Amino acid sequence: MPLEPPWYSIDSEVERSGANSNERTAGSAIIIDNGSSELRAGFASIDEPQPTLSPKCYFPNVVSRYRDRKKNSNFILAGRDAFCDNQSRSAIKSPFDGDVVCNFDVIENVLDYTFIKLGITSEGSVSHPILMSETLCNPAYSRSMLNELFFEGYNVPSVNYGLDALYSAYYNDVSDGLIVSSGNASTYVLPMLASRGVLSNAKRLTWGGSLATEYLLKLCQMKYPNFPLRVSSNQAALMLERHSYVAEDFDAEVRACATPEGLAERDVVVQFPNATNADGSSNVIHLDGTTSRIVGSVLDADDAEAKAAEQAEKRRQQGLRLQEQTQRMRAEKMQQKENDLEYWMALREFKNKERKAEYLKRLESEGFDTEQELETTIKRTQAALKRSRARGGGAVVEEEEQAPPSFPLIDVPDHSLDEEGVKEKRRQKLMKAGYDARMRMKAEKAEEARLIAEEQQRDEDERLNRPEEWRKRMRGQYEKAIEKILERRRLKKMLSDRKSLAAQQRMKSITTLASDSPPGKKRRRGGDDDTFGADDEDWAVYKEIKGAEDSEEEEEEQQHFEMLESRLLEHDPNFTTDDTWKAQIARKTQLSATFLRGRHLQEWDSEDPLYQHQLHLNVERFRVPEVLFQPHMAGIDQAGLDELCAHILKNYDGITRRTLAKNVFLTGQHTQYRNLDSRLRASLQMTQPIDVQVRVIRAQSMRFDAWRGMAKWVSSCADDFRTSSITRAEYDEKGSEYFKDHGLSAAMMP
Known part of the structure; x- marks a missing residue:
């Protein structure tokens, strides 16, 4: 039903x-x-x-x-x-x-x-x-x-x-007083003297319970745009009736909500019906006004603790599996790059052994248009391998060869060999080029390992002998790593917008590299105009040239950042988990997270239907009723309730004014907000002379x-x-x- x-x-x-x-x-x-x-x-x-x-x-x-x-x-x-x-x-x-x-x-x-x-x-x-x-x-x-x-x-x-x-x-039994009535469609204020309403001095505000309900519903829809259920107007009216209140000091209430603690104190959880569990039990809490302030009201303490432990273990296992998968993929990538580099370096050896036309034809058959393209590919692959070895991830250990291979036919002239001998000589030349490339790569690996070991030893010596300088240097590197990650994210966001300056400059660089010759200082009119980019499909080149290199650099920066953070946590006593970048972001986003999820941020699970079907009301609880005093908050260009009352009282002097002020009568179902009478009394009292006392009473x-x-x-x-x-x-x-x-x-x- x-x-x-x-x-x-x-x-x-x-x-x-x-x-x-x-x-x-x-x-x-x-x-x-x-x-x-x-x-x-x-x-x-x-x-x-x-x-x-x-x-x-x-x-x-x-x-x-x-x-x-x-x-x-x-x-x-x-x-x-x-x-x-x-x-x-x-x-x-x-x-x-x-x-x-x-x-x-x-x-x-x-x-x-x-x-x-x-x-x-x-x-x-x-x-x-x-x-x-x-x-x-x-x-x-x-x-x-x-x-x-x-x-x-x-x-x-x-x-x-x-x-x-x-x-x-x-x-x-109010015969003389100022009547404030707020119903479903509107609010009006009128004086009553000698048991007769003075309608000529009445004032009206176009704000009532239905508009307040609609306002609360829109606020909830903006706050939770992906809420799995459709919140009806009747449910919003019930939330407004049960949980809203008038702030006695609106500015102070807003300042209190500027902190996560103050926001959590005012948070109320509204649990909507959700699906039945797999074991047949149901977590449904109907919106009947008995909504609890705690999230885990459908689970006892033991079940909640066991469920939290189970989820933590599940997340840990998932993290381990992801790490293993990442290491395996990195090792496979590195092995593939080493094989490609070995093949391309062997291909480059033919430059000095063949005529240029034959060499270019060979490059074209391998997918390279120019020699420069081959050199660029080799350098880029070498740089990527160097970075991979430097971070120590996925390095492939090669087996030591027992003895260097022999190539006896390399120095024998071709005229001294038969047809099979010439073919064998060519094969040995190719093998010799590959062997030389492997030896050079091996030497480079050994040199890189030596340099890395020396750097690590210097870093360790500085940490032991000059700890303050080491901490200062590591803190500086840590801050620079954070700035670099933020800059990369900012640039990535800018490049996603093709109209941004960064995207335009990158496209200009792409077109320059794509052309056979660099553009001159002066552009000619007519046929030499560059129309690249006029077609929207030209911008897809971003996706083509944005390959694995960017993601690898980003991964390398992330790993370097994590290494710096772990060393600081291990060796710097003044650097705690509260100083980490994650903690800094959490502090910055804690207010918005509390605004959306309340005080139970540690328990909140985005995959649990129980939590998915929750609305958190905090600021909305006093924001919606505040429209009675500040209609401009809802886009209404009218005076507030206290201003209307003060304006009516200004029309009377002496005894009549004091009589009306001490009998401000609240009626109508939209005036049932908690603290409405005290707020109206305080706001109205500030507008009256010192000898006029304001008293607000409610209907029975x-x-x-x-x-x-x-x-x-x-x-x-x-x-x-x-x-x-x-x-x-x-x-x-x-x-x-x-x-x-x-x-x-x-x-x-x-």
């Missing part, structure tokens, strides 16, 4: 109110709190004050059309039922556009469902007065269409409208106080309710746009 929307959750207050649920009586009025996210409806007895009630029904204010393919029937689903199936969820419609009723076909379906839930089964009419809430300054057209629906469609005796925030204040129940206030007003102020209601006779006489004002209404009379 899919997760229910957050408004489906029934709090303990509603569960306790079952005994006090109102029942239908002959003289009762129907109270409808028509919220854009949830509709609450019930009965209230006129002239008979009742104890605290809760609405008889409450459900999401949505409608969906569903088609049963088996029965070939169409159904209209309302409220919770609209979320029962994927097909119905995809066709959900709301009667609201923002916080104004615009879809009157949908609101008619919602009202049908409401009256059915209230137990009204009469045909063609609803014989109860109606009291319905509406938004601040609701357009006259929307109200007139509702009047037409009530009187023409349901034949009700009378209709009355009012503002939900004023009813909530009335229920909480953000969810039901508006409906309870409507029921209380109907029961306690029955005369006001009757006189301010629009009757059927008045509707027939004065039209659908006729409206009566009262102290708790949502519209201003001209």
